[in-house]
Amino acid sequence: MDLQQLLDNARRNEALLHRLQAFELQLLSCQSWSDLLRLLLQGLPEQFGLDDIRLCLVDADGQLYQSMGQSLTPEQAPWLEALEFVTHLPQCRPGPVAVNPPWHSGLVLPLLRHERCLGKLTLFSTRRDRFGDDMATDFLQHLAAVIAACLVMVEQSEQQTRLALTDPLTGVENRRGFERLYTREWARGLRQFHEFAVILLDLDFFKQVNDQHGHATGDRALQALCNTLRQIVRPSDPIGRLGGEEFALLVPGCSWSQLDSLVPRIQQAIRQMDVRNDSGQRVTMTASGSYLVVTPRAHSRIELDQVIRLLDKYLYQAKAQGRDCFLAARPPN
């Protein structure tokens, strides 16, 4: 190799190093799955002229997939399909890998954190000479180590966010969490011209349950209520605890006629809940509530607070009508 070639190589390496350093800074500023996955799936190929990348992640208990699913917006959900989740990954060494057409060269980088393998990143190119046996991979291994650290960091940050949005007793969304999902559903409804239902419900005579059977029984009743609701709606349908014993359900794509059959099923399931007091005796429960269908419109945004205020009025009437009663609310124009 002559001097000119050596200089050219050195310049190329320096440029690559700068790009890697800039990319690492972007990685380190990621706080959510949305930031990190956008950077890895879109930024990495763009900024390094790669033809494709594949990210494989170890997710033994499905928690990682769930955490990403909860955090990404419905529009970002296809990113999950672009990732590969495995329960176990055999040790792999960094270096070139055999690839199938249309790719002509590939490089695999294990994502290691404190000697634990979190996954692997594979880079693909249509150029045969892009990833060869003689290629130095130390820069890229460093990048892989930063990616691994960011995966751990973002997972922790997402856990904190989740905790801040979750009701600790029942595990459902708290008011802020429910509001966030309502806002997301409103935006989705606007884009896809679809409606969604909101159901507000409140356990009847709950103070008596606490007074007669103790607070622990009351807590069990609230947990049983949430488990019951979870079994009736789809796993992805948001359930929120808005306060004490007041809960709300958001049911995407649910029409008035579907509510006509869903609401009685909810009432029936609550009547059948198996809540026991400290002596093992069954405590029967009922709930009252109100419901409406929200149709998002571009010109007038209806906030969750407005919906809940309206539903509260009907809930109050339902209670006044003797409880174990759900009323349809007249939606705002």
Ligand SMILES: Nc1nc2c(ncn2[C@@H]2O[C@H](COP(=O)(O)OP(=O)(O)OP(=O)(O)O)[C@@H](O)[C@H]2O)c(=O)[nH]1
């Ligand atoms: N066990 C338990 N009780 C709670 C919790 N949060 C609120 N409560 C109780 O919920 C009860 C609500 O009572 P009220 O608002 O009078 O309503 P109610 O007795 O259900 O009467 P109606 O709603 O009119 O049928 C109060 O006794 C609160 O102390 C909780 O996390 N655990």
